[in-house]
Amino acid sequence: MLDFFTIFSKGGLVLWCFQGVRGPAAACTAPVNALIRSVLLQERGGSNSFTHDALTLKYKLDNQFELVFVVGFQKILTLTYVDKLIDDVHKEFRDKYRNEFHQKGTLGLLNGTFDFKEDFLRLLREAEESSKIRAPTAMKTFEQSAKSQKTVKSMIETRGEKPKEKAKNKKNKGSKKEVSGAEVAAVPKAAPAVKEDLPVAAGDREELTKDEILQKKREEFFRKHQKGGEKSNKSPKPDTSKDKGKKPRVWDLGNSNAKVLDYSNSTTNGNTDTCSMEEFDQDMVLGDRDREPGRLRDLEYESEEETEEEEKVVQNSSSANVKKGGLGGMFGMLKGLVGSKSLTREDMDPVLEKMKDHLIAKNVAADIAVQLCESVAKKLEGKVMGTFTTVTSTVKQALQESLVQILQPQRRVDVLRDVMDAQRHRRPYVITFCGVNGVGKSTNLAKISFWLIENGFSVLIAACDTFRAGAVEQLRTHTRRLNALHPPENYSGRTMVQLYEKGYGKDAAGIAMEAISYARNQGFDVVLVDTAGRMQDNAPLMTALAKLIAVNAPDLVLFVGEALVGNEAVDQLVKFNKALADHSMAQTPRLIDGIVLTKFDTIDDKVGAAISMTYITSKPIVFVGTGQTYCDLRSLNAKAVVAALMKA
Amino acid sequence: MAAPEVATSREAPPPPLDVQLPDLVPLSLFVALVVVALTLLILKFIQTRKSSRRAVLLVGLCDSGKTLMFARLLTANFQNTQTSITDNSGLYRVKNDKNSSVTLIDLPGHKSLRLQFLDRFKAAARAIVFVVDSVAFQREMKDVAEFLYQILTDSVVLKNAPPLLIACNKQDVTMAKSSKLIQQQLEKELNTLRVTRSAAPSTLDSSNSGSASQLGKKGKEFDFSQLPMKVDFMECSARGSKGEEGSGDIDDLEKWIAKIA
Numbered sequence: 001m002l003d004f005f006t007i008f009s010k011g012g013l014v015l016w017c018f019q020g021v022r023g024p025a026a027a028c029t030a031p032v033n034a035l036i037r038s039v040l041l042q043e044r045g046g047s048n049s050f051t052h053d054a055l056t057l058k059y060k061l062d063n064q065f066e067l068v069f070v071v072g073f074q075k076i077l078t079l080t081y082v083d084k085l086i087d088d089v090h091k092e093f094r095d096k097y098r099n100e101f102h103q104k105g106t107l108g109l110l111n112g113t114f115d116f117k118e119d120f121l122r123l124l125r126e127a128e129e130s131s132k133i134r135a136p137t138a139m140k141t142f143e144q145s146a147k148s149q150k151t152v153k154s155m156i157e158t159r160g161e162k163p164k165e166k167a168k169n170k171k172n173k174g175s176k177k178e179v180s181g182a183e184v185a186a187v188p189k190a191a192p193a194v195k196e197d198l199p200v201a202a203g204d205r206e207e208l209t210k211d212e213i214l215q216k217k218r219e220e221f222f223r224k225h226q227k228g229g230e231k232s233n234k235s236p237k238p239d240t241s242k243d244k245g246k247k248p249r250v251w252d253l254g255n256s257n258a259k260v261l262d263y264s265n266s267t268t269n270g271n272t273d274t275c276s277m278e279e280f281d282q283d284m285v286l287g288d289r290d291r292e293p294g295r296l297r298d299l300e301y302e303s304e305e306e307t308e309e310e311e312k313v314v315q316n317s318s319s320a321n322v323k324k325g326g327l328g329g330m331f332g333m334l335k336g337l338v339g340s341k342s343l344t345r346e347d348m349d350p351v352l353e354k355m356k357d358h359l360i361a362k363n364v365a366a367d368i369a370v371q372l373c374e375s376v377a378k379k380l381e382g383k384v385m386g387t388f389t390t391v392t393s394t395v396k397q398a399l400q401e402s403l404v405q406i407l408q409p410q411r412r413v414d415v416l417r418d419v420m421d422a423q424r425h426r427r428p429y430v431i432t433f434c435g436v437n438g439v440g441k442s443t444n445l446a447k448i449s450f451w452l453i454e455n456g457f458s459v460l461i462a463a464c465d466t467f468r469a470g471a472v473e474q475l476r477t478h479t480r481r482l483n484a485l486h487p488p489e490n491y492s493g494r495t496m497v498q499l500y501e502k503g504y505g506k507d508a509a510g511i512a513m514e515a516i517s518y519a520r521n522q523g524f525d526v527v528l529v530d531t532a533g534r535m536q537d538n539a540p541l542m543t544a545l546a547k548l549i550a551v552n553a554p555d556l557v558l559f560v561g562e563a564l565v566g567n568e569a570v571d572q573l574v575k576f577n578k579a580l581a582d583h584s585m586a587q588t589p590r591l592i593d594g595i596v597l598t599k600f601d602t603i604d605d606k607v608g609a610a611i612s613m614t615y616i617t618s619k620p621i622v623f624v625g626t627g628q629t630y631c632d633l634r635s636l637n638a639k640a641v642v643a644a645l646m647k648a
Numbered sequence: 649m650a651a652p653e654v655a656t657s658r659e660a661p662p663p664p665l666d667v668q669l670p671d672l673v674p675l676s677l678f679v680a681l682v683v684v685a686l687t688l689l690i691l692k693f694i695q696t697r698k699s700s701r702r703a704v705l706l707v708g709l710c711d712s713g714k715t716l717m718f719a720r721l722l723t724a725n726f727q728n729t730q731t732s733i734t735d736n737s738g739l740y741r742v743k744n745d746k747n748s749s750v751t752l753i754d755l756p757g758h759k760s761l762r763l764q765f766l767d768r769f770k771a772a773a774r775a776i777v778f779v780v781d782s783v784a785f786q787r788e789m790k791d792v793a794e795f796l797y798q799i800l801t802d803s804v805v806l807k808n809a810p811p812l813l814i815a816c817n818k819q820d821v822t823m824a825k826s827s828k829l830i831q832q833q834l835e836k837e838l839n840t841l842r843v844t845r846s847a848a849p850s851t852l853d854s855s856n857s858g859s860a861s862q863l864g865k866k867g868k869e870f871d872f873s874q875l876p877m878k879v880d881f882m883e884c885s886a887r888g889s890k891g892e893e894g895s896g897d898i899d900d901l902e903k904w905i906a907k908i909a
């Protein structure tokens with residue numbers, strides 16, 4: 001009945017493999033690799049099953065000995081005994097070969113002979129029989145699953161969910177209190193199982209306030225620090241920001257350079273005098289004149305020392321937590337000091353809960369925060385902690401690694417490289433921008449044009465937003481400005497940017513197609529297709545977008561999304577991808593290839609949208625918009641974003 | 649940019665030197681002691697650094713054959729593998745008369761893991777073996793070049809300059825590309841990457857304030873001899889011509905490791 005059962009180390013060494021009746025030897029390699037790459041490496045480890053072609057795969061991790069157990073069977077079968085089988089095999093296997101794992105490390109795995117067939121067949125038989133006897137009562141397997149222990153608690157969680165969402169905009173502390181309030185209120189109904197959780201929850205609250213005091217103090221410190229830096233920054237030229245209504249804000253993640261926000265004397269830029277002054281809005285000029293032309297900078301982020309300090313504080317507070325936990329905590333710490341201790345779900349739950357709230361407070365979509373924590377728990381359960389490490393620090397470390405992992409692009413993105421390739425083949429490179437209304441599609445399209453032009457590529461902008469009034473005019477203004485900044489004279493008479501427009505009300509897909517063939521004839525290097533913003537629920541418009549993409553087959557489909565978006569991100573991206581998939585005529589549907597994250601300067605350190613969006617699509621964030629000027633375009637730095645996320 | 653200004657303004661004026669020191673003997677003694685201590689410290693630092701770099705890293709894209717190579721080097725046996733989620737490491741007895749040993753570390757090649765693991769182990773690298781799947785090279789060329797670029801422009805790797813071997817694996821397959829062709833293509837691609845990557849910076853170093861280091865010599869077509877470390881190319885096969893029963897074709901690789909150990 002089973003297709004295969006395989007046991008391998010997390011390092012990738014197959015220790016033992018059982019082949020069912022079907023299939024040639026090593027037939028399990030491909031589906032198992034698919035499981036690893038699309039589940040385990042994408043932090044989707046929440047549920048333990050996965051379908052690949054005609055197979056269903058179920059897996060279990062052993063984090064103490066770093067093993068993975070995978071079973072595969074035809075997906076049309078419903079095998080009730082599989083969960084029990086995996087558990088039994090896991091137990092038996094690790095008990096039988098415990099010594100091999102313990103003593104010799106990797107060499108033990110390589111040299112060991114894992115003659116497990118007899119045992120496996122016995123366990124399989126037992127499992128099959130037990131499922132026959134107790135077929136209707138699937139209770140047994142459920143009880144064995146880790147979930148059963150926390151059903152009551154998870155009920156309470158969902159109950160607590162609502163007030164939390166309501167209070168989302170309030171301070172973290174407020175929402176937290178409400179949650180634990182809800183928890184307390186729910187206790188009488190769900191009596192005994194929760195009781196032991198009570199003190200923990202209370203402790204949580206106390207810790208949080210302590211943490212918050214720390215955090216506030218730290219913030220104050222940084223603010224002072226930054227002000228100092230800024231002052232010294234400005235002192236050589238005191239006139240830069242004198243007559244502005246708004247005070248220049250300094251953002252952690254944006255460009256902390258005061259000049260960026262200084263519009264007062266921006267037209268002194270040598271290029272701009274070719275164009276009359278009133279052509280420029282105050283806010284649409286080159287921000288940073290000292291930049292290297294054509295170069296995208298990384299998002300800058302706090303300096304190393306700050307993070308180090310951060311860590312120290314965190315460690316302090318976490319060790320404080322342990323002490324505060326009373327006897328149990330003391331005992332735990334002693335245990336941690338004396339010998340190695342393996343992590344249990346119960347140890348991690350309070351920490352994970354806190355982490356989940358922390359992520360949500362950082363604007364990660366709630367579902368995704370839950371899934372992430374679940375996946376981290378799966379990765380850690382049973383792992384032996386080193387001496388002198390606390391549960392908190394272990395979980396934090398694991399979460400941090402997972403976050404970096406998520407932000408690492410799965411697909412190579414090097415727009416310039418691909419444009420060069422297209423250029424060699426004498427065809428234009430086509431990028432389509434899509435997204436909901438008002439996220440900054442046109443603005444960021446203009447910024448990307450500017451960047452491409454600075455790298456010596458000519459750009460044709462296709463005005464396919466034939467819907468919103470003023471959309472074409474907006475692009476026309478941008479084109480004129482860009483041409484003024486990069487006049488043809490600088491490029492031996494070649495017009496670097498041009499607008500392809502056909503007015504309003506026409507079929508967008510048609511205009512895009514005409515624009516592409518126009519670009520091919522005229523020798524443009526890149527075509528940027530601006531589409532109308534559309535809400536993800538607007539079926540006719542979504543169909544139109546899918547058609548545009550299916551017909552024109554652009555090289556890159558970029559989804560433009562706001563960094564401000566919270567839970568909405570999931571809905572938007574899922575529905576955009578679904579629309580594209582539904583209307584695609586190709587075998588493998590054309591989906592979103594990458595993300596442009598806009599308004600990144602307005603979110604301080606609430607960078608959760610970056611995680612939500614990459615988690616859903618597993619596509620990279622190609623560009624980050626950080627302001628209103630043409631130069632406010634950055635590429636994402638995974639480490640910086642994760643540092644901002646983990647910041648207390 | 650604001651950075652230099654900040655730096656100058658932060659630099660405190662040198663403290664006024666007290667010229668009229670009461671007696672100079674303790675001072676000179678003190679200075680001498682400090683110098684001795686410093687030299688000792690520096691010596692120790694250098695020593696520990698050199699001797700602590702005893703790892704040979706196996707890096708490369710997914711499915712290039714690193715884990716199988718690792719198994720072959722340690723046990724000579726064939727090993728079935730899956731995509732690695734974490735590293736494998738083991739003590740490798742070097743095949744030379746000095747009878748020394750190095751730690752062989754097989755890093756996972758998946759895109760979402762490889763940079764994290766490289767970060768973790770790069771400081772310990774005595775040598776790096778970059779494994780390339782010669783059969784899929786044409787298709788994966790851009791990804792191979794990108795990863796190689798990330799390694800070659802890493803500040804720690806540049807500083808330690810460990811010898812680099814580009815092992816063109818899977819030569820048992822007839823379709824495999826030769827090491828010569830792989831070298832040419834990689835040089836060409838890295839040359840292009842230099843341009844595109846300096847226009848859109850890599851996301852590798854967040855802490856480094858300076859931009860990613862330049863690869864090779866400016867203004868010249870890139871080739872591997874411009875790098876600070878020694879780069880070798882080699883053809884090998886971790887599977888071997890006889891497949892699972894036979895042995896691997898990795899003698900040259902073993903010799904190379906013996907040389908650098």
Ligand SMILES: Nc1nc2c(ncn2[C@@H]2O[C@H](COP(=O)(O)OP(=O)(O)OP(=O)(O)O)[C@@H](O)[C@H]2O)c(=O)[nH]1
Binds near residue numbers: 709715729757885888
């Ligand atoms: N024909 C042939 N196949 C090989 C050779 N070396 C490895 N393979 C096969 O390539 C596949 C992948 O090998 P691995 O060693 O798991 O690859 P890896 O580099 O560790 O991959 P990741 O762990 O995903 O980074 C396996 O099926 C190997 O049997 C070789 O020299 N020739």
Ligand SMILES: [Mg+2]
Binds near residue numbers: 012714755756
């Ligand atoms: Mg491997």
